[in-house]
Amino acid sequence: MAKLTRPHTTATGQLSRQKTEPGLALGPISRSGALQHAAQSIIPTPVMVIYGPFSAKPATAPYGDRKLRTAGTMSKANLTDLEEEDALAKEAALKEQVSRSEAKEALDAAMAAQDTAQLEAAIELSRRAGTPSSRLVKAEFQLQKLYMQEMVERAAASHDAETLRSAVMRASRLGIDSATLAAAKKRLEVLTTEEMLRIAMRNNVTGHLQKCIDMAVFRKADDELIKQAQSLLEKSTAERALIAAMNSREVDKLTQAVEDAVSAGLPAADIEEAKQILAVEQEKAKERENIKEKPPKDEVEERLRTAINLQETGALLKAIKLAKRSDEAVRLNPEYAEGRSTHEESIKEAEHLVVILEVDMQLPRAIRSKDQQKLKAVLTKAKTWHIETEEVEQGEQLLSKIQADENLRLAIVSKSEEQLVAALEEANKSGAERQRILKAEAALALLRGLRELREAIESKDPDWMEQAIQQAKESGVPRTEISKAEGLLKSLTRSVPVSRVGSKFVEEDRPPLSRLGSKFVEVEPPMVA
Known part of the structure; x- marks a missing residue:
């Protein structure tokens, strides 16, 4: 006991x-x-x-x-008293049933309320009431999700990117409320952006810092942090600009850099040093203005203007060459460039005039000689410099005719129907020589008649062969080809029965097509001189 x-x-x-x-x-x-x-x-x-x-x-x-x-x-x-004991046992069993029912109601209400403390109490009550553990699995899983959701919310409010990142990863695997998870992920993006912005501020690299600021503004990061980063960027940019202006010693750049430095709040010592340099350079500029003399005579420009007025090709070319050398020296030698300027506009004007003079002189010769190469060279130069005159238009028409005649000649030699058709179309548009066009048309008719005759012979169709022979005679196909076709036609006429109509064959009496591959004598089309 x-x-x-x-x-x-x-x-x-x-x-x-x-x-x-x-x-x-x-x-x-x-x-x-x-x-x-x-x-x-x-x-x-x-x-x-x-x-x-x-x-x-x-x-x-x-x-x-x-x-x-x-x-x-x-x-x-x-x-x-045995009866009293039985009554007590029945009363205990009844109370136990009521307790489990109340526990179930409390558990259902807690799961619907989605409250952690209420769900914890309901689960504990269910356990004390003797609810089987299998019935508590769903409630316990829901409690875990609520715990995780609270943890994610606390991590989101903690401003700790690493803690929130870990919580989001665990919550994604567990499957918490989608809205809470989405908000946490968005908050994680903001915290990550702020973290990158702080790193960029420590490194103070202008380009990278600007990108991080833009990203922070886009993702609506902390306004105070963005202001700090923008202030740092402004100071860094102003400092770099101030150093560059001090090295260049240019009055305009120094003036602007000093204003930007004051606005950005750079140290007073740096600004004062820049102001001293600016004062010295401003004094030098005033002295240069006071002692400024009449600019030296620009002999190069005068020579260019003289050659342009004379409109003489040789003088223009020499003046252009001299001006280009002078401009190159100005660009390469700062000391030589003192008080001098370049002559790009005058050089361009002189070169344009040279082209006009060359076109006016060379184009008539090329037109008279009908030299295709010279015509093409002169017309290309005129097109480049946008020179449009009657002689240029005349030269373009002549060049088109010459090219069309050449294409006709090449098409006749090629024995290609497609090339002949294209060349004839171009020749008719450009107004090529009529004799050359007629020869090309004759060559095309010959090729077509010969092709038609050969296809008719291969088909062994008497009607087709009669038509092809007639067309071949009209297009000038050699007599040897026509004789072979006529002999084959006679043999076919003797061997194939004639229909009741007379000399015409009915469609069903036509012999089948012979196999392809028949060889014929190669016929040369008429050559054009």
């Missing part, structure tokens, strides 16, 4: 269902006075623990860790 502290949650109904367990525990089922009196009348001690022959510890969880061993023994209890 072992005396223990009296428990308040052990249910007799539950103990009655533990008949298959190796040990049983009996105790009070409620805090009511009647129930305590009934329990005390059953057992002389606050709690009587009954062990089976093989039990290692009591069946009730609150006393399992004490390991009281009285195996094989059983304390005696005087049961005064």
Whole structure:
């Protein structure tokens, strides 16, 4: 017999269902006075623990860790009223059922409310009511999701990108509320952008810092951080511009750089140094203005103007060459460039005049000689310099005719119907020589007549052959080809039966097409001189 502290949650109904367990525990089922009196009348001690022959510890969880061993023994209890005991057992079972029902209702309400504390209490209540663990899996999983959701929300509010990144990864695997997860991911983008912006501010690389600022503005990062970054960028840009202006010693650049430095809030010492340099350079500029003399005579420009007025090709070419050398020296030698300027506009004007003079002189000769190469060269130069005159238009027409005649000649030599057709079309448009066009048309007719005759011979169709022979005679096909076709036609006429119509063959009496590959004598089209 072992005396223990009296428990308040052990249910007799539950103990009655533990008949298959190796040990049983009996105790009070409620805090009511009647129930305590009934329990005390059953057992002389606050709690009587009954062990089976093989039990290692009591069946009730609150006393399992004490390991009281009285195996094989059983304390005696005087049961005064068996009916009262049965009533108490039924009352305990009824209370247990009500407790489980209330626990289920509390659990359903907590899951619907999506409240962590309420769901924790409901799960604990369900466990105390003896709800099977299989029914609590969904609730416990929901509780885990709520825990994770709260963790994500706390991480989002912590301004710690690494913590939020870890929480988002875990939450993505667990599957929390999509809106919360989306908001956390968006917040993570903002925190990552702010982190990159801080790194860029530490590195202070102008280009990269500007990109990070643009990204932070786009993702609506912290306004104060963006202002700090913009201020740093403004200072860095102003500092670089100030250093460059101080090195260049140009008055305009120095003036602007000093203004930007003051606006950006650069150190006063740097600004003062730049102001001193600016004052010195401004004084030098004033001195140059005061002692400015008449600019030196530009002999190169005068020579160009003289050659342009004379409109003499040789003088123009020499003046252009001299002006280009002078401009090259100005660009390469700053000392030589002092007080001098370049002559791009005058050179361009002189070159344009040279082209006009060359076209006026060379184009008439090329037109008279009908030299295709010279015509093409002069007309290309005129087109490049946008020279449009009547002689240029006349030269273009002549060049088109010459090219059309040449294309006709090449097409006749090529013995190609397609090339002849294209060349004839071009010749008719450009107004080529009529004699050349007639020769090309004759060559085309010859090629077509010869092709038609050969195709008719291959088909062995008497009607077609008659027409092809007639066309061949009209197009000037050599007599040898026509004679072969006429001989074949005679043999076909003797061997093929004639229909009732007379000399015409009916369609079904026509012999089948012979196999391709028949060889004919190659006929040369008429050559054009």
